Amino acid sequence: MSLERGYVQASRTETGRLLATLAATRSGTIAECGTGCGVGAAWLRTGAPKETRVITAELDPELAHGVMDMFAADDIDVMHADWTSLGEHAPFSLIFLDAQSAKGWPHEEIIDLVEAGGMIVLDDFTPCATWPPLDRGRVDTLRQEWLADERFTSVDVMVAEDTSVIIAVKR
Ligand SMILES: C[S@@+](CC[C@H](N)C(=O)[O-])C[C@H]1O[C@@H](n2cnc3c(N)ncnc32)[C@H](O)[C@@H]1O
Secondary structure, three states, X not given: OOOOOOOOOOOXXXXXXXXXXXXXXXXXXXXXXXXOOOHHHHHHHHHOOOOOEEEXXXXXXXXXXXXXXXXXXXXXXXXXXXXXXXXXXXXXXXXXXXXXXXXXXXXXXHHHHEEEEEXXXXXXXXXXXXXXXXXXXXXXXXXXXXXXXXXXXXXXXXXXXXEXXXXXXXX
16 A cells, blocks of 8 residues: 555554564554554554554544555554544553654653553654764754653664664553
8 A cells, every 4th residue: 555655654664573573562452643554553463462452543534544444354443533532542552653743742641641561662763872862963852852751761772774763661
């Protein structure tokens, strides 16, 4: 579907493998904010145990309904909705923040969506070895805030030479 629609924002394979690996450790419900063409949801479903629910929300009607059709026979719940509607199905054992507005959402509200020991995952960071982290010469405040938040144990994982993923686990 990504290729058919010329959609270029799909999760990278390296990120997908990490999502599947994290999902393999999760019970309860896993959520994704921003379905796109369903690549991240497919990786999450592939890794998650059968009993673990996978739910994903997409604002764009064409994408949401296209992915609903594509996953009709799979155990993935696709919502055509703003990702904030996922809150009705919380708490989550993992939430993948892949819509731009979700990435910058106040931590207080994201924390409430996740159970203790639950994971928050954000991708598409530019690898950086300095502290504070920099992106194109400026402090990467999004990454800095997630890594410095003491309510989480967190790590920045370089999944490929040019991209990294933050995993924050709620204490
Ligand atoms: C980076 S793409 C998602 C890629 C997908 N998660 C994957 O792994 O392949 C971001 C998606 O978020 C959707 N989006 C943007 N704002 C949203 C919102 N408020 N609620 C739900 N989806 C949103 C966009 O339409 C876009 O499809």
